[in-house]
Amino acid sequence: MSTTTTTLKEAIVNRRSIRKVKKNETITKERINEVVKTALHAPSSFNMQSSRIVVLMNAEHEKFWDIVKETLRPRVPEENFGATVERLQGFRDGAGTILFFENQETVKTMQENAPSYKEQFPFWSHQGNAMLQYAMWMSLTAEGIGASLQHYNPIIDEEVKRTWDIPAEWTLIAQMPFGEPNEEPGERTFLPFEDIVKFY
Known part of the structure; x- marks a missing residue:
């Protein structure tokens, strides 16, 4: 366990979007593997476990952000593209x-097995993925690793699936670049607390 590990309360309060991150030799595949194992304890409706994760590091991680940049190039006005590249570089x-993906085959199976809840499973699937994203973000924060949540899907989906041989039934939900906070x-x-929370 890292010496930077904090309490749950500290991780919740201190979790922030860190959009500029950098490499650090202490952020290893083994360390991230432990973070992922912790985050996978996040709950899902009916314990359906429809979420799937792909972790890209080093050259594969850089390749991903190159794909995002080239996918955005024809879609972003030229006068704005410099700022877009700068933002993407902070992730790269x-x-x-x-x-983060959702396995639609799992959702379909759940719909077949519990037809009375058929309409709800797609919503519950996304809720479960959101909880996994948050658990991952909290776990990274507790380790002193900066992260943010990005959504360049669906425009990158086909290229991502082709590049990393992702199953067709997996739907890309979000991307979380991480590293040493920069x-x-x-x-x-x-x-105001009173506008959000009501006690009776």
């Missing part, structure tokens, strides 16, 4: 990227 400079996050603002 990191140690790796976690790709920026100080801005201030967060919160709605």
Whole structure:
């Protein structure tokens, strides 16, 4: 366990979007493997476990962000593309990227096995993936590793599936670049507690 590991409360409070990350030799495949194992304890409806994860590190991670850049090039106005490249470079400079998928075959099987909930399983599937994303983000934060959640899908989906031989029934949900924090996050603002929470 890393010496930077914090309490659950500290991880929740300190979790932030770190969009500029960099490589660090202490962020190894073995260390990220342990983070992933921890995050996989996140719950899912009916214990359906429809989420799938692909971890890209080193050259594969850099290849992913090159794909994103080239996919965006014809879609972003030329005058804005420089800023887009700069943002993407903040992700590419990191140690790796976690790709979150949902296995639609699992969702379909659950719909067949529990037809009275058929309409709900796609929603529950995404909720489970969101909890996994959060568990992953919290686990990285507890390790002192910076991360953010990005959504360049669906425009990159076909190229990603082709490049890493991803099963056709997996749907890309989100991307989480990670690494040593290379920026100080801005201030967060919160709605008044009383507007969000009601006690009876």
